Amino acid sequence: MASDALTTSSYIKHHLTNLTYGQFPEGHAHAGHWGFAHSGEEAAAMGFWAINVDSMLFSIGLGVLFLALFRMAAKTASVDTPSGWQNFVEWIVEFIDDSVRGSFSGKNPLVAPLALTLFVWIFLMNLMDLIAVDHIPWLASLMGVSHLKIVPTTDPNITFGLALPVFFLVLYYSIKIKGVGGFFGELAFHPFPKWMFPVNLLLEGVTLIARPLSHSLRLFGNLYAGEMIFILIALMYGGGMALGFFGGLLQLGWAIFHILIITLQAFIFMTLTIVYLDMASQESH
């Protein structure tokens, strides 16, 4: 942002780069030292043991915000006179509870809080997308931060970080409820007859593995694309008065449409989690 030679591609690239903290690789000027990567390539070169500080900060911050607000309502939850905020929280909680009751047939005290956390947390993270793309990174650049992505769900690390625990929960409950044999049988003796079990295993295995992938990539893809469009619209502001005005209208329209997308994606993620856990908990296939 701060550089004078600001081109369209560098602008886009800049906006899609996380603020990554890690160890500089061999061949770098600061090889062996720990620090913030200055570009996407540098971040990639840092390998696995680097961390996207911006994603983590916003993710944790929004999660804490969600838990604090809901805890406040839970602490003061009164039976007789629910206040405004408590009403709102109760409305969401009842909505989640209905969804869980509708999709989850078993009895598991984990599923509903899990669904609530996922829904509200993802919604809040998605909501960051509606803040104009340049505002917070610009503020951060004033404080010397080179890169900042404020929408955690446009970082695949974050969406996989949500989908993988769900996947492990699915495995855990599948084995706990059906037993190892039952779970294996579900994978091996379906949909074709038993003697074709290698084919079955392959098909069902792919299905199983595809679940966390599609689960997390759906959220990531939608939000990444949405963010991308916001960035492209933001580019128009540099193109003179008329184009800037048109861009403003576009941004407004896309933002309004995006309200639907972010809510929908949060809801889809939550519902899929419930459905996967329900499938894992069901005795018969």
Add this chain to the structure above:
Amino acid sequence: MNFNATLIGQTITFIVFVWFCMKFVWPPIMNALAERKKKIADGLAAAERGLHEKVLAEERAREILREAKEQAGEIIHRADKRAAEIVDEAKVDARAEGDRLKTAAAAEIDQQLNRVREQLRGQVVSIALAGAGKVLEREVDEATHGELLKKLAADI
């Protein structure tokens, strides 16, 4: 799009958040909701009961009112009867008293009549004797004709 330790960080964060939500957020809210649901149900049931009791009470009130009316009617009826009896008794008494008074008056009248008659009879005898004496110029002796004259006076 490169994977790094953020994945692990996010996983741990997620687990901690879900644990917190499950422990401190979900149960109190659900409890409050369940309790309110129960309270509302209780309230509605109480209202229903109250309504039922009101209907019963109204019925009882009507019953009591009807009984009271009946009793009042009976009391009035009895009072009427008693009044009639009293009037009748009074009539009988009055008639008896009247008769008694009439009889007494009649008896007194008879007495007085007899007394007057006796007086008159005596006076008539005297007058007759005097008259006859004057007419017969001493021929009539009071002693001898007295008997005859007394008989005459009794005939009067």
